[in-house]
Amino acid sequence: MTSFEAPYLDGIHPQVGRVIEEIESFGKHLEFAWDDGVVLHTHMRMSGSWHLYHPGERWRRPQREMVVSIGVDQWRAVCFNAPTVESYRSFDKRRHPGFGHVGPDLCKDHPDIDSCLDRMDRFTDPDEPMAEVLLDQRIACGVGNVYKSEVLWRCGVNPFRAIREIDHETRRRLLEMSAEMLRSNRHRVRRVTAPEAPGGLAVYGRNGLPCPRCGDAVRVKRTGQHLRATYWCPTCQAAPARALLTEVTPTGLVRPIAADPHPAAAQFLRELADRRARYADAAGA
Ligand SMILES: [Zn+2]
Secondary structure (H helix, E strand, O other), rough: EEEEOOOOOOOOOOOOOOOEEEEEOOOOOEEEOOOOOOOEEEOOOOOOOOEEEEEOOOOOHHHHHHHEEEEEEEEEEEEEEEOOEEEEOOOOOOOOOOOOOOOOOOOOOOOOOHHHHHHHOOOOOOOEEEEHHHHHOOOEOOOOOHHHHHHHHHHHOOOOHHHHHHHHHHHHHHHHHHHHHHOOOOOOOOOOOOOHHHHOOOOOOOOEOOOOOOEEEOEEEEEEOOEEEEEEEEOOOOOOOOOEEEEEEOOOOEEEEEOOOOOHHHHHHHHHHHHHHHHHHHOOO
């Protein structure tokens, strides 16, 4: 390493002349490990990004947004706007003093789903909604806000149900579906999680538009510490804990094959036509 700058870093600064041994990403976490055991951890959340530049190349973001700059021969890696920049000295690079071990990366081939399930079993807050649990990097890495909504919709699971209400089999399906969606998008420029939906996404960003499975209007709600948006279909995802049974029609559409037995869901379905009409009026007005 030929240069290191991190104006806001409150922790050990890696030394110029040291060798960067390893760079690893876990979802939106990125970790650099130097040969003297110093580890730099950045978390992108919604705002951060890393860029690579040649010497003298013009940056695509202003200097004041830089939080880390790491120079090596012929390259400079610059991180902009990451809310988390911290460093620590590690004997085990996978261990972080703040959040403990991070879970398996679902973007990689053959992720350890059983380990993710174990982590869910040991989850400290049994009342945490499933939408938040899927984003929790201590269980698995890779699921961001878009995939969270799309995976829950595909599996027919209500995003606001607590983890304790979701059975083991459904948890496994959610994790396997997450891994499948992440992997199938690994080399795509435009994310596609629901080929049957216009734009390739079933619910994310489609507030008020028809659900590609049942036609009900997609809803949005902001929850959790960071007020992240969760999009869901109130009909397909009314099922409390058990996943909806679905079939694939000859045209490739996935639709429920059994009416939901939950009384609230049954009432919801009875009122659906009425609500759709009201929505159509509102949209037309
Ligand atoms: Zn639906």
